[in-house]
Amino acid sequence: MFTRERAGMRPDEYVDWRSKGFWWPEGTVDGATLAAGGHHLFDGTFTWPVLTARGTAITRNIRTLAEFCRRHGLEFAPHGKTTMAPTLLDAQLRAGAWAITVATANQALVCRRLGIPRVLLANQLLDPTALRWLAGEAERGFELLLQVDSVAGARAAADALAAAGGTRPLRVLVELGFPGGRTGCRDTAALVEVARAVAAAERIELAGVTGYEGGLPGVDEVEGYLDGFVAATRELSAEGLLPAEVLVSAGGSAYFDVVARRLAGQWLPGHTLRTVLRSGAYVTHDEGFYREHTPFRRIPGEGSLDAALELWAQVLSTPEPGLAIAGLGKRDVSYDEGLPVPLRLRRADGTTVPAGGLRVTRLNDHHAYLAVPPDAPDAPGPGDLVCFGISHPCTAFDKWRAIPVLADDDTVSDVLHLYF
Known part of the structure; x- marks a missing residue:
């Protein structure tokens, strides 16, 4: 298998x-x-x-989410921190995953040593030692996308690049959060400020916008957050801060149906959108929290886990x-x-x-x-x-x-x- x-x-x-x-x-x-x-x-x-x-359940689950993403025009970067199992990461990539998501610099290091070609680090990274290492690996062809939600985060990445030397830029995503949530800028004005700091920094390229909706209590709140996400992305476009191809990313394992409904498609005039889903727990599912919260309870015709x-x-x-x-x-x-x-x-x-x-x-x-x-x-x-x-x-x-x-x-x- x-x-x-x-x-x-x-x-x-x-x-x-x-x-x-x-x-x-x-x-x-x-x-x-x-x-x-x-x-x-x-x-x-x-x-x-x-x-x-x-094994048969894992195989079915990997196939089910891969097919869901293909149907909805989504790229998939499953969150590797769920399993940190090379065999499963390989299986997800062979099923069509665009990248592997990680949460920490150590997990990014593991992925690099495993030969995974593209990694999305779904946190702001401020450790100068790890940033310098990542800058050096990017110079050698490692494709890594970082998140930033502060001017300090953009400055830390720029300083690490300067210290590491080389010429290849790091690509970053600015993160939009919500009040009381985990990380991310709390409003559009703060997001624009961080995006401007990225644009002003040497050797940092703004690749797009990211967020995480999993901490919200229900579908209505997630829809409201994602509508704000779309509006904030359009504001960055109006400010001239986004590249021709824009990466937008969200999606845990509880609301990926809402993410597909709100973020898939080409809704940003003047840009090509690449929408990346980051669900992780789906790969093994469970008999508790995700049994009750899987989106397939809302969309049973789309599959099951x-x-x-x-x-x-x-x-x-x-x-x-x-x-x-x-x-x-x-x-x-x-x-x-x-x-x-x-x-x-x-x-x-x-x-x-x-x-x-x-x-x-x-x-x-x-x-x-x-x-x-x-x-x-x-x-x-x-x-x-x-x-x-x-x-x-x-x-x-x-x-x-x-x-x-x-x-x-x-x-x-x-x-x-x-x-x-």
Whole structure:
């Protein structure tokens, strides 16, 4: 399913005694060899807890968003910070992604070392050391787009270019935010001021306008923000600050339908627009936050996404009626956008039954408290395995060094190695 075409097998992509969830007490094995060995989730290759990824679900999700972007005339720069898994970044690029988005200078460095040709850094970068490095890499052909939302940000980039030497410019996007939001200029006047600072700086080119709507509470607020985004972009055009081809970018995983509706197309007279979507969590989706917030609930005719991540943990204790303790916790699973969701139980004899109303009520570092209904038809017992869905994949991936990819029959088809 997944191949390592871009940079080949890297020397740190192996499984050994340091790989949580894998039971490999002696020696090392690379992911390809492990996958070729016919190993199974329940044959002793793994211990608990272990986070797994369903390969068919990931493949469908990547194809679904690629097709959505093509239908709506969008370029796609999926946010790599969700997974930081080279195999998945390669798969997204092979499916037609225009670039990979990152959040930090370290993530940009990872992408450069992986051979990814174009990166969008979706934050203002002020660290002079990292900026000088990026300037040097741009001189060697690395295509990178930075965001700025202040005159200080434009000045920091210009100073780094001057210190690094060379002749190749850095391309930047000015960012429009909203009151109470994360980053970005709070109004059009501030955006124009930053764009003017970019225009006045040596070796910095204004490529376009960017924003992020994900912190807004609903569709109406997102539509209002994006309408303001369009108006602000038109104001920059009227001021003569935009190039012939303008890049506009937005889009998390909760409102990409609204971004397509408001930002796609050629709505800026005198310029060619390239609209770039940056969704990231879609690649594995989830059983919690994004199950409820995916745009495909509003536009079911456009497709659907499948939850790909499953965390398997063992029931350690049933110390009192109505309570079971499973061996997973905050060290293993995301909990910032909802607790894990019990999906099914696997008995010692291999039979599988639905989770029967089990509910996680709280997590410790290594323990999950499961409320067991008194009328549960299949109450868990010590030693049973529980399969959990997760909520918010972005804070699940970073807790693991390697994740086995499973085929539909629970055999290992690959191993994802993570670069956090």
